[in-house]
């Protein structure tokens with residue numbers, strides 16, 4: 001009995017300390033996306049070929065175009081853009097919002113997110129697993145946190161553009177956008193799954209699928 005409890009505590013400690021990206025085992029491990037070696041993350045490139053460019057990215061300097069159906073654009077600065085981030089367990093994004101723009105409800109399976117408002121005002125929120133919404137209006141200079149894995153969103157209800165910098169405790173947090181995941185998957189999620197889940201008819205489901213279909 002005591003040993004069962006001890007084992008449980010030990011497991012809790014081990015799993016608890018590995019809840020974010022794994023720790024690095026050397027100074028740097030710059031990603032080599034061309035490597036044939038498939039591991040958790042990316043294989044390291046030869047250190048002789050590493051230079052400062054591997055740790056640099058200027059892609060968040062300017063606002064991205066928000067001329068799309070959501071009126072928002074996420075620009076990621078993760079390990080796919082900055083190979084030097086491999087094994088470091090952090091990344092950033094910039095998100096731009098047109099007036100009325102929405103970053104629709106989504107989750108990051110591998111990271112907690114903390115946003116800092118660069119410009120404008122946003123109505124933001126996350127929903128817990130007991131379906132409680134925690135929401136707030138935030139403005140320039142303010143911060144809000146979206147706990148790992150929880151569904152969250154940001155909406156610009158102002159009449160000027162808004163922008164945030166988002167930080168993540170993962171080199172590649174991953175994004176699952178709820179509506180697109182369910183209504184724009186390939187191959188498609190069967191209509192009879194969606195009609196029952198959402199308690200609506202096939203027509204409504206088909207209408208959403210058409211609207212969310214990836215632009216050709």
Ligand SMILES: *[C@@H]1O[C@H](CO)[C@@H](O)[C@H](O)[C@H]1NC(C)=O
Nearest residue numbers: 045048049050051052053054
């Ligand atoms: C860094 O290495 C890349 C090739 O991996 C090269 O294209 C680039 O010019 C180098 N940059 C500097 C500052 O040496």
Ligand SMILES: *[C@@H]1O[C@H](CO)[C@@H](O)[C@H](O)[C@H]1NC(C)=O
Nearest residue numbers: 064065066067068069098215
């Ligand atoms: C926005 O996108 C639409 C369709 O893609 C295009 O017709 C329109 O000119 C764009 N507007 C601006 C301001 O870029």
